[in-house]
Amino acid sequence: MRTTVGIIGAGPAGLLLARLLHNAGIDSVVLESRDRGYVEQRQRAGILEQGTVDVLRAAGAGARMDREGLRHDGIELRFARRRHRIDFPALTGGRSVMVYAQTEVCKDLIALQLKEGGPLLFEAEALAVEGADTGSPRVRFRHEGREDVLECAYVVGCDGFWGVARKAVPEELTQVFERTYPFGWLGILADVPPSHDELVYARHDRGFALLSMRSPVVSRLYLQVPEGTDAESWSDEAIWDELERRFETDDDWRLARGPITAKSVTPMRSHVHEPMRHGRLFLAGDAAHIVPPTGAKGLNLAVGDVVTFARALEHRRDTGSDALLDAYSATCLRRVWQAERFSYEMTTLLHRPPGATPFEDRIQLARLERLASARAAEQDLAEGYTGFALE
Numbered sequence: 001m002r003t004t005v006g007i008i009g010a011g012p013a014g015l016l017l018a019r020l021l022h023n024a025g026i027d028s029v030v031l032e033s034r035d036r037g038y039v040e041q042r043q044r045a046g047i048l049e050q051g052t053v054d055v056l057r058a059a060g061a062g063a064r065m066d067r068e069g070l071r072h073d074g075i076e077l078r079f080a081r082r083r084h085r086i087d088f089p090a091l092t093g094g095r096s097v098m099v100y101a102q103t104e105v106c107k108d109l110i111a112l113q114l115k116e117g118g119p120l121l122f123e124a125e126a127l128a129v130e131g132a133d134t135g136s137p138r139v140r141f142r143h144e145g146r147e148d149v150l151e152c153a154y155v156v157g158c159d160g161f162w163g164v165a166r167k168a169v170p171e172e173l174t175q176v177f178e179r180t181y182p183f184g185w186l187g188i189l190a191d192v193p194p195s196h197d198e199l200v201y202a203r204h205d206r207g208f209a210l211l212s213m214r215s216p217v218v219s220r221l222y223l224q225v226p227e228g229t230d231a232e233s234w235s236d237e238a239i240w241d242e243l244e245r246r247f248e249t250d251d252d253w254r255l256a257r258g259p260i261t262a263k264s265v266t267p268m269r270s271h272v273h274e275p276m277r278h279g280r281l282f283l284a285g286d287a288a289h290i291v292p293p294t295g296a297k298g299l300n301l302a303v304g305d306v307v308t309f310a311r312a313l314e315h316r317r318d319t320g321s322d323a324l325l326d327a328y329s330a331t332c333l334r335r336v337w338q339a340e341r342f343s344y345e346m347t348t349l350l351h352r353p354p355g356a357t358p359f360e361d362r363i364q365l366a367r368l369e370r371l372a373s374a375r376a377a378e379q380d381l382a383e384g385y386t387g388f389a390l391e
């Protein structure tokens, strides 16, 4: 098999890249190790930045999102039994975010790709990227029990944190920046209308909690739990009891309970792999960087990377210049590090690390007080949350 752009991975990064290239008249082949059902059901992100929404619309993939997505103009910070709303449009000159699940973004992009785009192979596992630093890189992969080779002009590794593409960058050229956190998130889906019409990020002495949603009738909630916690060790009743405690307020706000339909634990890490390019191999999305989910940035960063790559390749086709492809890694990393900083700050603002001292507790509360009383602090959060501009 031969193609212009070999794409490894059909998560949001790989699927959107295939769509952008198709729209630009550039052919690609997508290899995805899992089956379609798995990719479409994998519960993950829920928040799309304004810029991501604009990109999906411009790519012709925004119709259902515009019908079913929920536009959100703010979030609530909850701490010391108090509530403080951050008003995004007022603080950012009109920007907002969209609640539309990653599962739905993937379903929409898969349907479009299968209908209009180039080959998208499920259960096709990339084994290795070879010849990244030559003019003709290849992906070795296994599909339907057979090994095959995809010959490419470019390879884009969109294969997530556990993928193989990153391994093709020689170690001596690689720098990894990493931080793991001593806690994770226990996430649930529940068949109950969300108890608030916007997301609630709660800081509590017992740990962080988040109220989010998937639709007007499905809630998505998270609890900070110790690293390595087994989701099954939490009964449904214990989860609701703990959520209730961490969301407590002085007013009459109440958390509505309902049947829990999914339960899982996510570890938290920050990770950046530099550079994001080696020869004709480019890394995009979680393959190159991970953020803790507190800032809702992961999917949005993946979108930024593939938009940057697609533009750079179009530029090369239209002008013959490699300048934008050469700048890919540096261009992406500037935005990646702003998102890393934002996600780190949101995480340390709201989580209670094991062994936190009374001094650290007071500093955390003072940071939240500052957000509740100074427009400059609120504005910084609102700008970060609604998203850093693409260059």
Ligand code: RFL
Binding pocket: 008, 009, 010, 011, 012, 013, 014, 031, 032, 033, 034, 039, 043, 044, 045, 046, 047, 048, 102, 124, 125, 126, 127, 158, 159, 160, 161, 162, 163, 164, 185, 187, 266, 284, 285, 286, 287, 293, 295, 296, 297, 298, 299, 300, 301, 302
């Ligand atoms: P993905 O989605 O991991 O997709 C990678 C794909 O590559 C496939 N793959 C391979 N295919 C072929 N050959 C191989 N050798 C392969 N190895 C792997 C995998 O099967 C998979 O289909 O990476 P991508 O596309 O870069 O997308 C990144 C996002 O998925 C991720 O950043 C977000 O989900 C992070 N995230 C959030 N991001 C947001 O922007 N907003 C949020 O609100 C948000 N909430 C979250 C999150 C992530 C979470 N978890 C579970 C980590 C909440 C949670 C709980």
Ligand code: PHB
Binding pocket: 044, 045, 046, 047, 199, 212, 213, 220, 293, 294, 295, 296
């Ligand atoms: C989600 O709805 O899954 C979600 C929302 C906001 C976050 C993280 C996850 O910061």
